Amino acid sequence: xxxxxxxxxxxxxxxxxxDEFERRQFQRHLTxxxxxxxxxxxxxxxxGRLALAVSEGSPSKLKNMVLARITGVRQEPPLTPGTQPxxxxxxxxxxxxxxxxxxxxxxxxxxxxxxxxAIDSQSQLNAARGALTWVQSQQNAxxxxxxxxxxxxxxxxxxxxxxxxxxxLDRGMALLSGMPDQPATxxxxxxxxxxxxxxxxxxxxxxxxxxxPLIFGGLRGVxxxxxxxxxxxxxxxxxxxxxVVFAV
Amino acid sequence: MDxxxxxxxxxxxxxxxxxxxxxxxxxxxxxxxxxxxxVVVGPVHGVVRRVVRDVAQSEEVTQECLVDLWRTAxxxxxxxxxxxxxxxxxxxxxAVDRVRSAQARADREQKAGAMAPGREFDEVAxxxxxxxxxxxxxxxxxxxxxxxxxxxxxxxxxxxxxxxxAELLKSPLGTIKTRLxxxxxxxxxxxxxx
Numbered sequence: 001x002x003x004x005x006x007x008x009x010x011x012x013x014x015x016x017x018x019d020e021f022e023r024r025q026f027q028r029h030l031t032x033x034x035x036x037x038x039x040x041x042x043x044x045x046x047x048g049r050l051a052l053a054v055s056e057g058s059p060s061k062l063k064n065m066v067l068a069r070i071t072g073v074r075q076e077p078p079l080t081p082g083t084q085p086x087x088x089x090x091x092x093x094x095x096x097x098x099x100x101x102x103x104x105x106x107x108x109x110x111x112x113x114x115x116x117x118a119i120d121s122q123s124q125l126n127a128a129r130g131a132l133t134w135v136q137s138q139q140n141a142x143x144x145x146x147x148x149x150x151x152x153x154x155x156x157x158x159x160x161x162x163x164x165x166x167x168x169l170d171r172g173m174a175l176l177s178g179m180p181d182q183p184a185t186x187x188x189x190x191x192x193x194x195x196x197x198x199x200x201x202x203x204x205x206x207x208x209x210x211x212x213p214l215i216f217g218g219l220r221g222v223x224x225x226x227x228x229x230x231x232x233x234x235x236x237x238x239x240x241x242x243x244v245v246f247a248v
Numbered sequence: 249m250d251x252x253x254x255x256x257x258x259x260x261x262x263x264x265x266x267x268x269x270x271x272x273x274x275x276x277x278x279x280x281x282x283x284x285x286x287v288v289v290g291p292v293h294g295v296v297r298r299v300v301r302d303v304a305q306s307e308e309v310t311q312e313c314l315v316d317l318w319r320t321a322x323x324x325x326x327x328x329x330x331x332x333x334x335x336x337x338x339x340x341x342x343a344v345d346r347v348r349s350a351q352a353r354a355d356r357e358q359k360a361g362a363m364a365p366g367r368e369f370d371e372v373a374x375x376x377x378x379x380x381x382x383x384x385x386x387x388x389x390x391x392x393x394x395x396x397x398x399x400x401x402x403x404x405x406x407x408x409x410x411x412x413x414a415e416l417l418k419s420p421l422g423t424i425k426t427r428l429x430x431x432x433x434x435x436x437x438x439x440x441x442x
Contacts, residue, residue: 008425008426008429009425009429010429011425011426011427011428011429011430011431011432011433012403012409012410012425012428012429014432015340015400015403015404015428015432016340016341016344016403016407017403017408017409017410017413017428018409018410019409019411037328041328041329042436042441043429043432043433043436044329044333044337045329045330045333045436045441046432046435046436046439046441047333047336047337047340047404047432048291048330048332048333048336048337049382049384049385049435049439049441050295050385050400050404050405050435051291051292051294051295051336051339051340052291052294052332052336052382052385053380053381053382053385053386054291054294054295054297054298054378054380054381054405055290055291055293055294055381056290056293056294056297057290057293058289058290058293058307058310059307062289062293062307062310062311063285063289065311066285066311066314066315067278067281067282067285069311069315070278070281070315070318070319071278073315073318073319074319075274075276075318075319075320075321075322076319076320076322076323077322078274078322078323079322079323
């Protein structure tokens, strides 16, 4: 049990009302929360009654088809202690929900990557492969950061975006969550402020990908992270006052 | 689970319980599988039909669920709940996966999703107006607040995620998350599921 908020997801989980990434996040939570596991079991049992209430006859040919099919299907071996998913995850307090939204953000990136896999030429196939590789590397970077023992959320002085950093990994992640999308002609740009001088750390929300996290490195000497709105493609120097500032 | 329900879920008085059947299935018994099939196929097909809608696709998903039941029987842990509930969890999950991947494909192909006006209202009205065959379920659902009932029914029978439910019911995310949980808890207590 990390926060009461996470615990509240038992109902949505039992009804399969979580998206894939939030679901995985919650399943991880379940491995360390026996009360939630018990509650989920009961709520699933309850949901089962809802299925029972809409019970319906099925065509008899279905039974023959299923019985014929199983003769050719190998059964999975039982889970043994060695193959049980590991349940050791550190308590992250208030960060837990943030992680859920980060997971959702990664899901959006993955979805964006997979979105172009409607392939009818070799070049499209190559583009799809490239996108998938990028998505995977991005996801690995996010996963690594999320498991850093010293991960912390940097409070914003204004605005709604989020910044999470790990000094140990010397890496951070910025998310636009809650900020309005920019039109195609402009973009958000994030800056690390070192000794009063801004250094660009990348663009966010390009082409409406407002949920994709931006991973950045090099935290030494950085005392602020700021975000500005810049012309599409970004700027060398910030051209306006920041819309949001994080004190590292 | 109370005895009356167990009796109606089991193939017949004195026969093996669904749990015993499922454990025999895990050891490779096709005979046990056939008996278990008869117990679960009605609700499995019913819930898949509710969520998936399309007749041909529903039959396909039902078939996949039942083959899954055979394939993954060894993963069933009787301490985590009844065998029927396990099968129905698997079925609902499969059905939801099917509609969500179809939805994702449709969204990609037709960017704006082309939501026809009035569709949102219809989905809510439709989910809530489901004809329920069980008096106990009907009675217990009637003890829920309107928002609890609509949320639970849209999520379960409509296969919606809770942000989608929030959107359809014009309610904050946190409220829907809470209503899904307290609605189910009230149902659980009303139905005597322990």
